[in-house]
Amino acid sequence: MMLKKLALAGAISLMGSTAFAACSYENKTEVKMLSAGFEAWKAVTDAMAECGNFQAELDQEFRTKQPAAFEANPSLYHLGGVSNGTVTPLLNAETIRPLDDLVAKYGANLTPNQLIRIDGKIMAVAMMVNTQHLMYREDILSDLDIATPTSWDEVYAAAAKIKEAGVVEYPLGATMKSGWNLAQEFVNMYPGFGGNLFNADNTTAVNSDAGLKALETMKAGMEFMDPEVLVSDSTYVQQQFQQGKIAMANLWASRAGAMNDEAESQVVGKVKMAAAPTAMAGGAPATTLWWDGIVVAANISDEEADAAFKLAMEGMDTEMVTANNDAAIWLVPGFTPGPLSEGAIATATANPAPPAYPSTTQMGLLHTALGNEIPAFLTGERDAAATLVAIEEAYATAAKEAGVLK
Numbered sequence: 001m002m003l004k005k006l007a008l009a010g011a012i013s014l015m016g017s018t019a020f021a022a023c024s025y026e027n028k029t030e031v032k033m034l035s036a037g038f039e040a041w042k043a044v045t046d047a048m049a050e051c052g053n054f055q056a057e058l059d060q061e062f063r064t065k066q067p068a069a070f071e072a073n074p075s076l077y078h079l080g081g082v083s084n085g086t087v088t089p090l091l092n093a094e095t096i097r098p099l100d101d102l103v104a105k106y107g108a109n110l111t112p113n114q115l116i117r118i119d120g121k122i123m124a125v126a127m128m129v130n131t132q133h134l135m136y137r138e139d140i141l142s143d144l145d146i147a148t149p150t151s152w153d154e155v156y157a158a159a160a161k162i163k164e165a166g167v168v169e170y171p172l173g174a175t176m177k178s179g180w181n182l183a184q185e186f187v188n189m190y191p192g193f194g195g196n197l198f199n200a201d202n203t204t205a206v207n208s209d210a211g212l213k214a215l216e217t218m219k220a221g222m223e224f225m226d227p228e229v230l231v232s233d234s235t236y237v238q239q240q241f242q243q244g245k246i247a248m249a250n251l252w253a254s255r256a257g258a259m260n261d262e263a264e265s266q267v268v269g270k271v272k273m274a275a276a277p278t279a280m281a282g283g284a285p286a287t288t289l290w291w292d293g294i295v296v297a298a299n300i301s302d303e304e305a306d307a308a309f310k311l312a313m314e315g316m317d318t319e320m321v322t323a324n325n326d327a328a329i330w331l332v333p334g335f336t337p338g339p340l341s342e343g344a345i346a347t348a349t350a351n352p353a354p355p356a357y358p359s360t361t362q363m364g365l366l367h368t369a370l371g372n373e374i375p376a377f378l379t380g381e382r383d384a385a386a387t388l389v390a391i392e393e394a395y396a397t398a399a400k401e402a403g404v405l406k
Helices: 002-011 039-049 062-071 088-093 100-106 138-143 152-165 180-192 209-224 234-242 253-260 302-315 318-323 339-348 361-378 384-401
Strands: 031-035 054-058 079-083 115-118 121-137 170-173 246-252 271-274 289-296
Touching: 031 039, 031 062, 031 302, 039 054, 039 121, 039 253, 039 302, 039 318, 062 079, 062 088, 079 302, 088 361, 100 121, 100 302, 121 138, 121 253, 121 339, 152 170, 152 209, 152 246, 170 209, 170 234, 180 209, 180 361, 209 361, 209 384, 234 246, 234 253, 246 253, 253 271, 253 339, 271 339, 289 302, 361 384
Parallel strands: 031 054, 031 079, 170 246
Antiparallel strands: 079 289, 115 121, 121 246, 121 271, 121 289
16 A cells, blocks of 8 residues: 555645756765666666765666675665565664664655555655556557557467567567566466465465466466567666557556657657556556665764765755656656656556565565566476466465574
């Protein structure tokens, strides 16, 4: 429920000034940050860099680097860009600090929905919401008289017509890179079939009819995709769109702005957005809602933390948002919804499945098990039923080692 409120808060924020101002002060303390590399983080870190003495590392493998980097003493970074999925190991290791005092000092312009509280303490500040939504080539669907798909069955029917017409290399793109991306595809699809990820005793519930349907639906799309789809992440799909190689994909809203980047896109104005497809008739969009935001390292001095948080607030202000309105579904005041945000807002307001990432150890362990075990099914080495058993067993082993299960 909180994440839906976040999405709606971003959608109705009042419009601010359209002028992009330079930093309001000179930063005297060296600050380093590690985050993902999509457009919203580029906008925020560029704004932070205006203040000086700032170094940003934007890396799509950030989630694997952050835990060890923040565990170092002193931490290798002062700030981290996280989501409700990737913050979990940092919370578990206690390598990020509560932000209540810093919010009181520098967060006068933050809205309540930006404050991510864990056990009553502010542990992160959200800047945007994110979700996967359907992105499609409007010109291709129009030429072939295809209505905008609203379900995965309709997506595949449209893909068959596009494949027959031969107007692009591959009708579909997908973020199905083995590991985290592939696991996320399952986590999106599975609740769409009404499945719950966990039982009351912390065992996983994915070995179910919903689990079988999710796997089979994921595999059904592969005949319309690049044969190299198991190495395809968000950047891969974004570039496929930009180069005119695909016609549709269920891709992160944070990638929408790149479609109209004239410096690198060949499809400016041609890619439109719609709600994420449903998995079953009458169901909700088969996706999950996320937030992205900043955390501050625990293993740095209070003075460094003060400087880092102040700098982060400079990067997450109204001037940055109005200069980069279409880069994200911003929670920062100043965001004005536009055509590129229509799909994400439609998804967020269509009662999608409950968020799958309450920042728990269980979710992190299951996500790893999914990413490790599903490739064998997609390559034909193992059937769906055996794959679900393997996921169940891998999760149980890891959960017992972590003390989640007895």
